[in-house]
Amino acid sequence: MWKFISAVILSSVFMLQGCAGGLNASAAEQKNAINQMRTEVLAQLYREKSAARAELQNAPGYATFSNANVNLILASFGGGYGVVRDNRSGKDSYMKMGEVGVGLGAGVKDFRLVMVFHTADAMQRFIEQGWAFGAQADAAAKAGDKGGAVGAEASVDDVTIYQFTEAGLALQATLKGTKFWLDKDLN
Secondary structure, three states: HHHHHHHHHHHHHHHHOOOOOOOOOHHHHHHHHHHHHHHHHHHOOOOOOOOOHHHHOOOOOEEEEEEEEEEEEEEEEEEEEEEEEEEOOOOOOEEEEEEEEEEEEEEEEEEEEEEEEEHHHHHHHHHHHOOOEEEEEEEEEEOOOOEEEEEEEEEOEEEEEEEEEEEEEEEEEEEEEEEEEEEEOOO
């Protein structure tokens, strides 16, 4: 039984970590897909929280990520990709992410993150170290424009984080760690 659950979890994580644009996409195609995701996520953020536009424009930088998460009873796993924009230099740093957690829940969800860095030091720490630990409790039942999900907004260590659920069915309460790292193939 545990071997089956482990196999499902591992295959889910590898499936979720598929890079933007598909497995056989070139670096340019992957960057285009990530930049398109960024445009769509920022448009959604501005629709739902209009004050965020000025917040992002005045910040030293921001990041957008696309993430998928699987929660199986006592463990959760996820992965995704994104980009950090340095507003001062205009430089983009393409990144990957992975997360693991423990807690009660079940489900799969696809969500987006926007992180607003309020200091250049916070942005640089994120790019260089990329760790985030925290607790998460959420409920989501959404497909396209149908259904609903509880969104989140948090502010930690000079970073404001917005989360949007794109699709999924999940009920979970977990403690998790998330690692963000530079994508060597895209930078």
